[in-house]
Amino acid sequence: MAHVVLKDLVKTYGSFKAVNNVSLTVNDGEFVALVGPSGCGKTTTLNLVAGLTPITSGDIVIGERLVNDLDPKDRDIAMVFQNYALYPQKSVYKNLAFPLQMRKLPRDEIDRKVKEAARVLDMTHLLERKPRELSGGQQQRVALGRALVRDPAVFLMDEPLSNLDAKLRVQMRSEIKRFHQDLKATIIYVTHDQLEAVTMADKMAVMNGGYLQQYDSPAQVFAHPVNMFVASFIGSPAMSLIPLEASTANGNTVLTSAEGWILELSQLNARKVQRATTKKVVLGARHSTIKLHKSAAPGAIPAKAYTVEPTGDVTFVQAFLSGAIVNISVSPNIAVAPDEQIWLEFDQERTHLFDGETEMALKAD
Amino acid sequence: MSTIAETASRGQTRRRSVDGWQWAGRVFLLFMLLYTALPMIWMLITSIKSGFAATQFPPQWWPDEPTLASYQKLLDPQNSVGQDFLRFFWNSLFVSTVTTILSVIVAVPAAYAFSRFSFPGRNFLFFAVLLRNMFPAVIFLVPLFILMRAIGLVNTHGSLVLTYLTFGLPLAIWLLKGFYDNIPVQLEQAARIDGATRFQAFILIVMPLSTPGIIATAIYSFIGAWNEYIYAYTFLSKNDQLTLPVGIQRFFSENTTDFPGLMAASFMMSVPVVVLFLVLQRYFVRALTEGAVKH
Amino acid sequence: MTIVTGKAEARRRLQPGWSGALRKIWEHRADYAYVLPAIVVMLIVIAYPIYYTVELSFFKTPPGLQLRDKSFIGFDNYTAILTSAVFWKVTWNTLIWTLGSTFIAFVLGFATALALHRDFIGRGVLRAILIIPWVISAVAASYIWKWIYHSDFGIIGAVLVGLGLADRPPNFIDNVSTVLPSLIVVNIWREFPFAMIMMMAGLQTVPDQLLRAARVDGASAWQRFWHVTFPHLRNVSVVTILLLAVANFNSFIIPWIMTGGGPSNASHIWITHIYELAFGRQRWGVASAYSVLLFLMLMTLGYFYVRALSGNDRKEGSA
Numbered sequence A: 001m002a003h004v005v006l007k008d009l010v011k012t013y014g015s016f017k018a019v020n021n022v023s024l025t026v027n028d029g030e031f032v033a034l035v036g037p038s039g040c041g042k043t044t045t046l047n048l049v050a051g052l053t054p055i056t057s058g059d060i061v062i063g064e065r066l067v068n069d070l071d072p073k074d075r076d077i078a079m080v081f082q083n084y085a086l087y088p089q090k091s092v093y094k095n096l097a098f099p100l101q102m103r104k105l106p107r108d109e110i111d112r113k114v115k116e117a118a119r120v121l122d123m124t125h126l127l128e129r130k131p132r133e134l135s136g137g138q139q140q141r142v143a144l145g146r147a148l149v150r151d152p153a154v155f156l157m158d159e160p161l162s163n164l165d166a167k168l169r170v171q172m173r174s175e176i177k178r179f180h181q182d183l184k185a186t187i188i189y190v191t192h193d194q195l196e197a198v199t200m201a202d203k204m205a206v207m208n209g210g211y212l213q214q215y216d217s218p219a220q221v222f223a224h225p226v227n228m229f230v231a232s233f234i235g236s237p238a239m240s241l242i243p244l245e246a247s248t249a250n251g252n253t254v255l256t257s258a259e260g261w262i263l264e265l266s267q268l269n270a271r272k273v274q275r276a277t278t279k280k281v282v283l284g285a286r287h288s289t290i291k292l293h294k295s296a297a298p299g300a301i302p303a304k305a306y307t308v309e310p311t312g313d314v315t316f317v318q319a320f321l322s323g324a325i326v327n328i329s330v331s332p333n334i335a336v337a338p339d340e341q342i343w344l345e346f347d348q349e350r351t352h353l354f355d356g357e358t359e360m361a362l363k364a365d
Numbered sequence B: 001m002s003t004i005a006e007t008a009s010r011g012q013t014r015r016r017s018v019d020g021w022q023w024a025g026r027v028f029l030l031f032m033l034l035y036t037a038l039p040m041i042w043m044l045i046t047s048i049k050s051g052f053a054a055t056q057f058p059p060q061w062w063p064d065e066p067t068l069a070s071y072q073k074l075l076d077p078q079n080s081v082g083q084d085f086l087r088f089f090w091n092s093l094f095v096s097t098v099t100t101i102l103s104v105i106v107a108v109p110a111a112y113a114f115s116r117f118s119f120p121g122r123n124f125l126f127f128a129v130l131l132r133n134m135f136p137a138v139i140f141l142v143p144l145f146i147l148m149r150a151i152g153l154v155n156t157h158g159s160l161v162l163t164y165l166t167f168g169l170p171l172a173i174w175l176l177k178g179f180y181d182n183i184p185v186q187l188e189q190a191a192r193i194d195g196a197t198r199f200q201a202f203i204l205i206v207m208p209l210s211t212p213g214i215i216a217t218a219i220y221s222f223i224g225a226w227n228e229y230i231y232a233y234t235f236l237s238k239n240d241q242l243t244l245p246v247g248i249q250r251f252f253s254e255n256t257t258d259f260p261g262l263m264a265a266s267f268m269m270s271v272p273v274v275v276l277f278l279v280l281q282r283y284f285v286r287a288l289t290e291g292a293v294k295h
Numbered sequence C: 001m002t003i004v005t006g007k008a009e010a011r012r013r014l015q016p017g018w019s020g021a022l023r024k025i026w027e028h029r030a031d032y033a034y035v036l037p038a039i040v041v042m043l044i045v046i047a048y049p050i051y052y053t054v055e056l057s058f059f060k061t062p063p064g065l066q067l068r069d070k071s072f073i074g075f076d077n078y079t080a081i082l083t084s085a086v087f088w089k090v091t092w093n094t095l096i097w098t099l100g101s102t103f104i105a106f107v108l109g110f111a112t113a114l115a116l117h118r119d120f121i122g123r124g125v126l127r128a129i130l131i132i133p134w135v136i137s138a139v140a141a142s143y144i145w146k147w148i149y150h151s152d153f154g155i156i157g158a159v160l161v162g163l164g165l166a167d168r169p170p171n172f173i174d175n176v177s178t179v180l181p182s183l184i185v186v187n188i189w190r191e192f193p194f195a196m197i198m199m200m201a202g203l204q205t206v207p208d209q210l211l212r213a214a215r216v217d218g219a220s221a222w223q224r225f226w227h228v229t230f231p232h233l234r235n236v237s238v239v240t241i242l243l244l245a246v247a248n249f250n251s252f253i254i255p256w257i258m259t260g261g262g263p264s265n266a267s268h269i270w271i272t273h274i275y276e277l278a279f280g281r282q283r284w285g286v287a288s289a290y291s292v293l294l295f296l297m298l299m300t301l302g303y304f305y306v307r308a309l310s311g312n313d314r315k316e317g318s319a
Helices: A040-052 A092-102 A109-120 A136-148 A166-183 A195-198 A218-223 A228-233 A267-274 B004-015 B020-047 B068-076 B079-115 B122-134 B137-150 B158-179 B186-194 B198-209 B212-227 B230-235 B245-255 B261-279 B280-290 C007-014 C017-027 C029-056 C078-083 C085-117 C125-134 C136-150 C156-160 C180-206 C208-216 C223-234 C236-250 C253-258 C268-282 C285-309
Strands: A003-011 A016-026 A031-035 A058-063 A077-080 A156-158 A187-191 A203-208 A211-216 A239-249 A252-256 A263-264 A278-283 A289-294 A301-310 A315-321 A325-332 A341-346 A352-355
Touching: A003 A040, A016 A040, A016 A203, A031 A040, A031 B079, A031 C223, A040 A077, A040 A156, A040 A187, A040 B186, A058 C285, A077 B186, A077 C136, A092 A109, A092 A136, A092 B186, A109 A136, A136 A166, A156 A166, A156 B079, A156 C223, A187 A195, A195 A252, A203 A218, A203 A228, A211 A218, A211 A228, A211 B079, A228 A278, A228 A352, A228 C017, A239 B230, A252 A267, A263 B079, A267 A352, A289 B020, A315 A341, A315 C125, B004 C253, B020 B261, B020 C125, B020 C180, B020 C268, B068 B079, B079 B158, B079 B198, B079 B212, B079 B245, B079 B261, B137 B158, B137 B230, B137 C029, B137 C268, B137 C285, B158 B186, B158 B212, B158 B230, B158 C029, B186 B198, B198 B212, B212 B261, B212 B280, B230 B245, B245 C136, B245 C208, B261 B280, B261 C125, B280 C180, C017 C029, C029 C285, C078 C285, C085 C125, C085 C180, C085 C236, C085 C268, C136 C253, C180 C236, C180 C253, C208 C223, C223 C236, C236 C285, C268 C285
Parallel strands: A031 A187, A031 A203, A077 A156, A156 A187
Antiparallel strands: A003 A016, A003 A058, A203 A211, A239 A252, A239 A278, A239 A325, A252 A263, A278 A352, A289 A341, A301 A315, A301 A341, A315 A325
């Protein structure tokens, strides 16, 4: 196992910058998820690490080696692809044996390792089948096995679960996580599904438009998103972002809405707002940090329920505030009807404030 | 090539009253079948007539005395006609086979590169290759004849192989490129990460997967070379070098009335390509589907 | 991590302008190895002949291939061609031959493909039979039809006489007014299967969902064809028609073997005419000038051909 360092990584196609000065370090044994919407550069970044795409500039270090100009085969990596990329003309056994054959291992050792991998992944009975005779989940497991059998320094995974159905995806998610824990493997995992990243990764690198937005543990990213993009991308349902304007009332800093209502701020939040470069401030609140009142309450803002979505454990209510959709979760035993008048109270300890111009999170100091 | 969905939708239409379109289609198909098959049937019937029986008016719809004499004559190595015919046959087989093998060897890497790499000038080269299809043989005949004479290939099969190669290549490259486009690039990437070089990934993973395409390309090359006439007609003058299309023409311009012999020869000339086609037709048709009708 | 290399810097400095392009070519040098054999063969057998044809078209050439004795005469060959009556006759024939064969072969092929699209017993066998004419050699086809059209013992003539439609067997290919249509019938016989295969392949790509949706929306069979199937096949149709047109424009064997261009040039098309000028009458210069004109016309067609193909070639190669 080894660490991976990306330093000022750039990939351009003509004038299009697919990856823009990305720098990050993956420590030995760490599970890092590259996450972002499609086209954000995450898969390109992974291909740069794999050596499948030549880099434009920057450096990649795997272990202690600078691998910029090495062929994929010499980088000591294994990769799991979104469409599994199993060799269709080879049996499962031969698929697993292929990387070992390429390394010219003796036949009996290949046999031993393939059978070991098959045992670990519980697919000994599938060894003689062809990939097309396997279910999606089984194919996924073979792909994993082919990566595992080599004992590489780093595992690269490119959306490995996105072709599976929802139920299988949850199951495989825990299998991959288990796989990581057992092997203490260094894994770089690309996904567009923030839930996968949050649940599996030690650290997540949120990317957008070819730039690395934030690189931290899922808990940190969730609790302290650095900007509005990260705030809205991580968490489901998405964080509500309400555009407001800073002003003063009775000597206190408050936020006013174009709809006429005023939100008074805690001291900490007032300090944050004062640091904004503009009067435009965006209030961010996750669904669980907004309290719903069925009658007027001090500090609560009047709104109308728009849709009500019971999910069993919680009920999600959507409303409009200042033109933005606001998600609120309430206990299922609170009955809310569409178009009903409601009052919303923000938990000032847990709201986020963003600069309306730069879209960066506002800090108190 | 019917899909389940297709069959299902057919079931739905059947329930409606038999529509006019379906009948029109059947009548039309019958007409096309007659148009296609009758000339070939007449060829076969004529080939088993005697020379006398063939030149009767009104014609004998079925010969009074069917005979395989024409075939025996063509296949008899003792007879000078048979000697010539068998030699032409062998020449055609030789030229077509060599052309086919070389076509595949040259077209496979080229098609692969056009499908996978994005080197500068890729599109230009690809279309330059395809443009070859546009030009009639005649444009190249005179200069090629002079060129072949200069390098001493006139009256050799080498001149034909070289020319047929360029005939077949554009189509072969185009068809194969269609196949390679349909092989996921991730398979090669996986192989390269698994420790293969780019070349090994091509040989070990991509080549086996493109076998149907290679077979189709090979049939195209073979049939094209087997049926080619104009270059063979121009480049070859020695009797013992002629290929079948030219040989038969030379041969029967001397015996213009031997229609049963001519029909028997036409039939024998068609047998190898028709058999090849019938046996491998699924590849043949699939190549066109994947090469030409990508969606 | 303090691994710093000068390499990336060097790479950046090399980027712009010509050196950038050269570097790109150099970086991809291994890729060219794959296409090199194809390119070399093409160069020898295509580029050189084209150059040579153009050169020869400006020369007066003696008969026989003693081309050392040629003399430069500028555009004389071209003016000679464009002012000759034969040229316009042959051009007219070529036009009828190409358009007639292409159009009818395409329509027949398309119709057959549609009729074969529905599954029925024996469909596979029928399809195989229908394709055979395309597979067998044009030389064989020419002889078969020459025999069918034969003025004394031809079967068509015999049938017409037998039905009382003619007093004696008509002379199809020795008659100025019937020879070209008769040859076109043979050409279509050989070519409609190609259109059929292409359109069958195209039909398979028509999404079944769309057809079902149209049926739910109450579209009749004809409306489904016109609004769903046909628009979907536009690209395939264009490619098929262009390929047929090019093949027909370039055909040689059928007219050459069946009539040799006769009677009195009634079935001469460009290609057979050029061939006769060059190898029959040994007028290499004029034949070359003809070829150049042909070449220019084909380049025009070729422009559309490439456009149609590149429309079909949206997939980008990746590496």
